[in-house]
Amino acid sequence: MYEQYHRWYSHRIGREFEMLTFGYGGFPIIAYPTSMGKYYQNKDFHLIDSIAWFINNGKVKVYCPDSIDNDSFYNKGIHPAHKIMNHVIYDDLILNEVVYRAMHETGFGKVAMVGCSFGGYHALNFSFRHPDKVAYMFSLGGAFDISSFMWGYHDDNVYFNNPVEYMPNLGEGWYLDNIRRMGIILATGDQDICKEDNYRMSGILHSKGINHWLDVRWGAQGIHDWPAWRAMLPDYVSQIRW
Known part of the structure; x- marks a missing residue:
């Protein structure tokens, strides 16, 4: 598998940022790590x-950017206003330094966003905030509040x-129209600690007339862990129309 390591100085965060990419070309997928995970996590856990x-x-x-969760949601040493x-x-970094780069390098006008666990939050929230840039959103074991x-x-x-706040209040118009064009998959399992979060989000999407697939797995694939996510993801990537 062709793999490249990228490192550059980001003025947005005031330090160097790291990312791995996999493949020569094809439809671009942005794959977030899980909570506080690094850019190599999805590789190390064989996703x-x-x-x-x-x-x-x-x-x-596939583009695997680093996270800065330690500076935001998981930083207990700063005020919540600074966290958010x-x-x-x-x-803003993901949009301007990762997504636009991926679109330029692959020649596609949109991307797919993927994330497991808290990465599922990142994938879903980014997609709904920038729906004109996202064609597919796959959240595996995500939580959204x-x-x-x-x-x-x-x-x-x-x-x-x-998303559990702004999506119920989203009115008809540009954002909702673009989200309705998106291929959305909420993946969870019968033993997933985030199962209820996915049912809740699915209900919100239904209330807005947003087509999506709530995929609930059972047995060995019903857990909140990497083996389940590794089994799920190929099924979802096969939905992409390149």
């Missing part, structure tokens, strides 16, 4: 190996990055 056929046959190119502002900066990280604090940045 990338699970879709090797699609990568090696030029169907997809750091996340807003990260969202960030209020527990905010310790009771609330502002516009919290609201507009908390």
